[in-house]
Amino acid sequence: MNARGQILGKREEVCWISGLSYQTFRVVNGRRQVTGSADMNVINYSYGDSGMPRWGYGIEVSAYRGWGDALKASISGKATKDGACKVHKSSFPSRKLAPLSSWKLGESFFDTTATRSGAIGRCATTWTLSVANGTYGTSKSSFKLNEFRCDNATAGRATVGCVVPWYASPLIYSKSRAPQLASHITRAQRSGLPGATFKSPLTRTTNAATMKRNRDLACPRDESRPHPALNPQGPGWYRMRVHASGRSINPDGVSEEPVEDYLIAVWPQEPAESVVIRSSKMIDEALPANADTTPDDTSHATPEPDDAAEADRRADVRARLLRSLQDD
Numbered sequence: 001m002n003a004r005g006q007i008l009g010k011r012e013e014v015c016w017i018s019g020l021s022y023q024t025f026r027v028v029n030g031r032r033q034v035t036g037s038a039d040m041n042v043i044n045y046s047y048g049d050s051g052m053p054r055w056g057y058g059i060e061v062s063a064y065r066g067w068g069d070a071l072k073a074s075i076s077g078k079a080t081k082d083g084a085c086k087v088h089k090s091s092f093p094s095r096k097l098a099p100l101s102s103w104k105l106g107e108s109f110f111d112t113t114a115t116r117s118g119a120i121g122r123c124a125t126t127w128t129l130s131v132a133n134g135t136y137g138t139s140k141s142s143f144k145l146n147e148f149r150c151d152n153a154t155a156g157r158a159t160v161g162c163v164v165p166w167y168a169s170p171l172i173y174s175k176s177r178a179p180q181l182a183s184h185i186t187r188a189q190r191s192g193l194p195g196a197t198f199k200s201p202l203t204r205t206t207n208a209a210t211m212k213r214n215r216d217l218a219c220p221r222d223e224s225r226p227h228p229a230l231n232p233q234g235p236g237w238y239r240m241r242v243h244a245s246g247r248s249i250n251p252d253g254v255s256e257e258p259v260e261d262y263l264i265a266v267w268p269q270e271p272a273e274s275v276v277i278r279s280s281k282m283i284d285e286a287l288p289a290n291a292d293t294t295p296d297d298t299s300h301a302t303p304e305p306d307d308a309a310e311a312d313r314r315a316d317v318r319a320r321l322l323r324s325l326q327d328d
Contacts, residue, residue, distance in 0.1 A: 007147065011167050013317065014147045016044040020061070020129070022097075024069040024136050036068025038097055046125070046145050047317045048162035050169075053115060054088060054321055055148050055162045059106045059127045063097045071098040073133035079108030080128065084121025085150070086111050089324060094132070109324045112150035115160050120151040154204070168201040177239075177267035215258075230266050239269035241277075 007016045024036040040063045048055030061075060077092030092106025106127060114121025124146035132138045150162040163169070175182040189196035194203075205211050231238060246260040 007145075009147060009164050009167055011163055011169050012049055013045070013047040014145065014164055015046075016143075016145065018042045018044065018143060020141055022070055022073065022131050022139060024073075024133060034068075036066070036070030036072075038063045038066035038070040038073070040064065040097075042129075042143060044127070044143055044145060046147060047321075048148050048150075048164075049318060049321055050161040050163050051159055052162065052321055052325070053112050053150060053160040054109055054324060055150075056317075056320055056324070057108045057110065057125045057127065057145060059092070059129075059143065060103050061106075061129065062103045063100055066097070066100060069133065069136065071100075073097050073131050073136075075104055075129060075131050077106040077127050077129045079106070079110075080126050081110055081123055082126070083123035083146075084113045085123035085125075086113060092127070092129075097131075107320075109321075112160060112162060114150050115152055117158075118153050120149065120153050122146065122149050168198045173265070174267070178265040181263075181265065230264075232266075233268050236268060237270055238266050239272065241265045 007014055009015065018041075020040040020042050022038045022040070023034060025032050025034045027033070040061050043060040044057070045060075046055060046057045057079060059077060063071070074094045074096050076094040077090075079087060079090035079092075081087050088109040088111050090106075090108040092104075092108075095104040097104075108125070108127070110123060110125055112121050112123065124144055125148075126142050126144040128140055128142045130138050130140050147164050147166075148162045149165045150160060152158075152160045154161070173182045173185060175186075185195075194200045205214065230240075241264070243263040243265075244260065
């Protein structure tokens with residue numbers, strides 16, 4: 001959430017920053033006498049993965065201002081759910097509010113129950129925070145997020161995943177690295193076709209007949225097409241990016257009609273390590289069996305700092321989800 005209270009997010013994560021105030025008082029001779037107060041920042045962070053049936057909801061609380069008996073309190077939390085999911089784990093042990101500017105952390109994980117083929121499910125997740133303070137009793141406050149949708153309804157992908165549906169999934173192509181493809185997309189967007197903005201996104205076609213008709217119109221079988229050069233700038237090192245879809249439709253089988261689509265982009269670049277940008281459980285399991293055993297005797301390019309930081313952060317989020325799955 002930003003300063004105006006809006007939830008901020010991307011396709012696989014959302015963040016909401018809120019506040020919490022706590023006050024202690026006693027009634028003396030019929031009059032209310034304040035004995036302390038604490039103002040807290042509350043950070044809500046929920047994260048998932050388009051290839052996993054589980055998502056996490058973490059909460060962090062810190063008192064940034066306070067005095068008196070309020071700072072003698074302890075805070076704890078419990079996560080609950082409402083909808084097509086179940087609570088896998090909820091952990092927020094009791095911690096003292098003091099000292100100021102110290103963070104108290106809670107983490108929870110949820111599993112979708114929308115796992116059958118074609119199923120789509122939503123689930124609201126809530127953290128209930130309890131502030132306990134001796135004779136002052138216990139005060140409770142709740143924070144709720146209902147931003148993730150999980151489904152097993154993506155054509156050509158036989159896995160369950162959880163995403164933020166109001167953030168369209170972007171595909172980004174470089175005009176310098178894939179000029180022909182980028183030019184085609186740019187002209188299509190300028191023509192008024194959907195896909196240029198988040199307000200007018202493209203929607204994946206799942207009807208087999210429609211997909212075949214689109215392919216036949218875009219690439220007629222009787223139309224001859226020259227094969228593009230994969231080394232447009234002559235001899236040298238090139239980076240190759242391969243996009244594939246439909247790999248899980250008929251694995252290790254034979255199909256008379258094409259069920260897999262591939263896009264290959266090539267651009268000049270010094271040698272660098274191979275990177276899997278997006279994968280599936282089936283591919284992840286196959287990678288170790290087909291690992292490249294070539295000795296690494298070449299110096300590799302260092303990723304841009306921003307790209308490296310983003311990759312590290314996403315790797316940490318995915319690692320949290322994987323660890324929770326291993327704890328089952």
